[in-house]
Amino acid sequence: MAEPHQSTTIRFGILGCADIARKVSRAIIHSPNSTLYAIGSRSIEKARTYAAANGFPSSTKIYGSYDEVLDDPEVDALYVPLPTSLHLYWVVRAAAKKKHILVEKPPALNVKELDVILNACDSNGVQFMDGTMWMHHPRTKIMADFLRDSQRFGQLKAVQSSFTFSADEDFLENDIRVKPDLDALGALGDAGWYCIRASLWAANYELPKYVTALRFPIKNSAGVLLSCDASLHWEDGKVATFHCSFLSNLTMDITAIGTKGTLQVNDFIIPYKEADATFSTVSEAWFTDKDLEWNQKPSEHIVTTDLTQEALMVKEFSALVYGIKHHGLAPEKKWPTLSRKTQLVIDAVVASIDKGFEPVKVNY
């Protein structure tokens, strides 16, 4: 693919020097329609060191504050990897300055906050997208084609998903995701976000009617969730359960079971190998005579990609921004809608925990 003209690319500013921004800044560099234009940190020295360590283009503007990034008229879009508690303030402020918003998940501490954010983006005509990268891997589309196939998969009946990783002592002491004033949703907002999105994705984004947190979640001494489980129940009887945790070995499984087929994927959030991502499907599985063996093994599918899923995310986001900026298109509603549905379920899990693990009706 030919290198596009600089003027047709979307210019990104990054707020802060988060670890996750190392990956996304690389994606911005790799995405063909995006330019890494500026980074701001409360410490200009930190920003300078970070930019150098992470291969930022030498042309990248280095700012000693977030506001300077927002005030730079050349910045089209912001990538916001700040702690969740800061999203409301900075995203609303950035939207008011007509900056398009790519924000790390969870996008807000609750739906009430998220609605303020989304209204700010909407009224300023800017694109909103959260940083759920796996949505953008081409594998995800191909898996969804299977899940939506009435012949191969039938109707969805059950989803089991997990996202766990073994946080080290330093993480459990110091990471923003264990701090009530920074990422108060803890493992639910971080790891659970992906399981909830996967459950909604498997259900073709139909919201469940009820969400129930399972008993005995594990919290740290500050009350932040380190591990929890919840179940989602839909009107038609389908059910999803998930387990998310900072306290066990890296695992990211989905088993989605339909009336006619089953989907299995063991690396849904970050593929084992980016370029060749796999998943398994089986349809109309049954036994051989006398139930001795299966009539078939699941088929493994391999999906190749030249760009990483995070670069594809940036590319899709930038294409939407380009359409708004140069062709007067309206922002794409799909992405804020998915963020909001995911956050609605997060809220319901929290409410269920607060209500002694009663089922909580999901407020649309």
Add this chain to the structure above:
Amino acid sequence: MAEPHQSTTIRFGILGCADIARKVSRAIIHSPNSTLYAIGSRSIEKARTYAAANGFPSSTKIYGSYDEVLDDPEVDALYVPLPTSLHLYWVVRAAAKKKHILVEKPPALNVKELDVILNACDSNGVQFMDGTMWMHHPRTKIMADFLRDSQRFGQLKAVQSSFTFSADEDFLENDIRVKPDLDALGALGDAGWYCIRASLWAANYELPKYVTALRFPIKNSAGVLLSCDASLHWEDGKVATFHCSFLSNLTMDITAIGTKGTLQVNDFIIPYKEADATFSTVSEAWFTDKDLEWNQKPSEHIVTTDLTQEALMVKEFSALVYGIKHHGLAPEKKWPTLSRKTQLVIDAVVASIDKGFEPVKVNY
């Protein structure tokens, strides 16, 4: 292996002509220390046809009642694939006649019944084992070695398991597993039994402290469970959730997550291919730099076996019976203990449903 003398083999009688007995009778024929000696049915014609259709040895005695099998002094052991509601009566009656008992799961409708059965076996000095075949596949032992390995797996934190199959219309109308007077535990007693056993197995047979049924199980018009979910919580914080159902595509997954490792198996109850059964493990999984990929893919392990898991089950059972019969050994406690623990959890799921999905303390 040399064919053993007839006199050293354990002689089986089978009660009834259940579908599942086709598989187990074949296993009795294949197991080197067992002989298929007799079958009894309420209809001698049915028994004769069944024996012929399933390759029973021509020497097999055909009886027109269960009692005749029990009364045959040459019968050492009974395989009992009758509906669960009949287990109590027939197993107690058979134990009184000193017959050793291999009984289909669930062994009883509840622990109270099972205790009567186990006491009858115990007081008559006969071996008891339920027909949970996958326990006897050599893969199960190798997977357990991984789960018990403090270096490769660490401490168990979470288990997700499922067993579902898509029952046809005839099954949903007529199978004993949807009839309240025959197998009143429905999908929980049939499919759920395996998930509960798998959860206990992963926890090295430590019983959970609490069991909670998830809301909105699906029952047929007679009140028999067709699909349900439940969670098991242990004192130390580990959790297991399972989904069992007659209403969706054949699936039998376990994901067991420890502090240091993860086990994945997608055909735990009946391997895709009996002779070469697989599972996957990964230890200390983490990401490469910038979280772009995993540092490793899970390893696939292949376990080969000459005998099917059901033949291995019969072989193990017969070896225990042989030891009792010829060497005066006591019956092996392991098998009734595992049956009872599994049944205790079944009871707790039922109790939780009855109590409006409250957590139920498991009574030891």
